[in-house]
Amino acid sequence: MGHALTIENLEWRFSANEPVFLRIPSLSVSAGSIVALVGSSGAGKSTFLFLLAGMDRIPQGRIVWGDRDLSRMTDKERDAWRRQTLGFVFQDFQLVPELSALENVLLPVTFERWSVPANPRSRALELLTRLGVKRVFARASSLSRGEMQRVSIARSLLGRPSVLLADEPTASLDAANEETVSALLLEAAKEEGATLVIATHHGAVRDRADQVLELSHGMLSEGAKQGGAL
Amino acid sequence: MNPFWMVVADLRKNRLSGLGTLLLLAFAFSLNVAAGFFERGVTESGAGAAQDFDLVIGAPGSRVDLVLTTVFLRTDEVLPLMDYRVAEEIEQDPRVAVSSPFVLADNYQGMPIVGVGSGFPQLRHSLVPETGSWPKANFEALVGAEVPLKVGDSFASGHGIAESEEEEKEEEEHHHENISYRVVGRLKSTGTPWDRSILTPYQSLWEIHGHTEEERPGISALLVKPRDIPSAYALRATYREGKTTSAFPGEVLASLFGLLADVKVAVSALGTMLELLVFAAVLLSLLASLPSKYRWIGLLRSLGAGRLYIFLTLWIQSAVVFLLAGGVGLVIGRLAAGILASVMEAKTGLRIVLTWNASDFIPLLVFWLIGLVGALIPALVGFRVSARKAMLGQ
Structure with missing residues (x-):
């Protein structure tokens, strides 16, 4: 079952001398829901997702997944939490080209x-x-872009994650693959019961989401669905 | 934890630059290896060739030439002839146990014909007939293991000691056609220039050049086995000056090998400097290429890899190159020493036997240790990279 997300008084900046880049006074996301994260390019969607993934320290405020408070965890604990709880799908697939499709999916197993x-x-x-x-034994570099993103999704689902984060997973795909891959990802998240936060420009994904969050100038607000088809 | 999936992936991706780096390191390392193998090979083989020679006495001149001619049958410097009457006096010296005249004159197909006396077999225990026997009469010959003649064969000698092809052609026209030698025995292989020698009583060489024994035309040197150590030093002192010169081959060779050891030290110093420079260049290039790996460092961290996994992956990726380079460098160095030994053998006739020794692996272990420690630097830098910054390429 997915984890609920709670954010309280989050303020985040790139370095201590810089102004606040993200300010989220409070946010609640239900366990197992699908959240569409929208916003213009450069609004900080990727940075926000990496913070949700515990990939950086959170000096101010709290990000809590279920009963795990990322802001109170050490670097090592966050690594372990990601291994056990999180799946991540990237815009540019982030496969290791020299490994096969199957090896790419299994790569996280070798961390332990x-x-x-x-x-x-x-x-x-x-x-x-x-x-x-x-072509599960083919080198990742020989796969089509659509296949690459499917492999990336398979990798994110391998550990039956409670939390799935996706950073514009269809942005690098053509229209046909965009529809298919989006549908596969949403279905997979539902089937696995994971909470999915997906940064997207895709109207249909936005429409199927349980919650839409809009990021603008470092502030997060509830957004509206668009009425696209999926 | 198994970082080797990513290690192999990285080696596949960077196989050309990895191979280039590996070869660069290997060649830098091989210089030291080759110098070490070659110096030891020459010293050991030279000492082996000289082991039976206690004292050599010749006409006044270079002691080094005297030793190189009598021990290694070097033919590019002709020794001045020693008055045979002086040699006879020395042979009568009570401090002399055994002696043999040594005359290096003619050749057969470029292989030196060495005239020796009846005492020679007692002086050179390492020369043992495999078939046949020592020559007893003039124009009987005992041939070395590499001379293409068998017992019962006859051959005519060429005048002088041929060196170049041109000279050989000229020699062909100056055979002592009317007199031929008869092979009465073949020597066992010794791995020394004596394998290419043809031994005959020294009087044969006098006779073939038209001299009689009564004329006593002179010899190249007198090989001497002193009665004991005090006699050896006394004989050397007595015959060092004046009408003769004398030398302990072991002593002369030790000083030559000392010179070779100095050359080896100089080559090793250059090799070490080259190694350090290449090491530094490789480490700098590893550090410079690290940002290109940030994306996969970020990827692995986002998938849950800990810093230790990143550290080990980066360390092993570099360490593998250093480890392989050390092994390849050892092989290249050994091959280079083999080529040098062949060249020297062709030039001097001294067969240099290169051997493996436990001490050969010490430079390799040092090389590996420095490599493994050096590889820690990019690994530590990668270890410290923030996952988010790496992922965003910041």
């Missing part, structure tokens, strides 16, 4: 284990099949 046990391997194969990736 020397060899990959049978269970994650069969789950990786099942996810790749479910997402329509046929």
